[in-house]
Amino acid sequence: MAPRWRRSAVTAGDGAPPARLPSLEVIGVVRSAYATREHTPVQSALNPSATGVLEVEARFSAALEGLEDFDYAWLLSWLGRPGDPPPDQVPLRQVPFLLRRTPRDIGVLATRGPRRINPIGLSLVRILEVTGSTVRFAGVDLVDGTPVVDIKPYVARFDQPDGPVACGWFDTVALDEGSTPASLDPTR
Numbered sequence: 001m002a003p004r005w006r007r008s009a010v011t012a013g014d015g016a017p018p019a020r021l022p023s024l025e026v027i028g029v030v031r032s033a034y035a036t037r038e039h040t041p042v043q044s045a046l047n048p049s050a051t052g053v054l055e056v057e058a059r060f061s062a063a064l065e066g067l068e069d070f071d072y073a074w075l076l077s078w079l080g081r082p083g084d085p086p087p088d089q090v091p092l093r094q095v096p097f098l099l100r101r102t103p104r105d106i107g108v109l110a111t112r113g114p115r116r117i118n119p120i121g122l123s124l125v126r127i128l129e130v131t132g133s134t135v136r137f138a139g140v141d142l143v144d145g146t147p148v149v150d151i152k153p154y155v156a157r158f159d160q161p162d163g164p165v166a167c168g169w170f171d172t173v174a175l176d177e178g179s180t181p182a183s184l185d186p187t188r
Helices: 058-064 168-172
Strands: 028-030 052-055 072-078 120-131 134-138 147-153
Touching: 052 058, 052 147, 072 134
Parallel strands: none
Antiparallel strands: 028 052, 028 147, 052 134, 072 120, 072 147, 120 134
């Protein structure tokens, strides 16, 4: 059965998905030691020992049941901030944080940064503890107060491809643990 969209949604008239989706529900916020994007590690794998907490809204706490049985989970977060450009004004080609030392424009959909058409973040974190409506995790790459819109358990059988994986321009970048946008800025 096809999903039902609000009447106000714009469709192509041929059954194609609407141009705008229904709004997302924030299920909780991240608490971390990081106050700015510039000083937050760029990927959770580059900050494996730093811990944070996801504070899930109490009305969603029952949805966490069973998550404690997993070692890892994907956090889907909203990286947009007040003052960010609207989606139709986001540059479609940008120099990603990771290429600041050797600047080159990349299509925004071939990057993992926050300056996106839809600024959805994807963080693979190690679950340390699930208690009540909180999830304590390791591998922080999110600013304190970042809204989280979903959690999905990491399942190696589904999430880990077989064999070697080409990672485009990411394969050309050497990164140190704890790399932040500020540490990658060649002018500093």
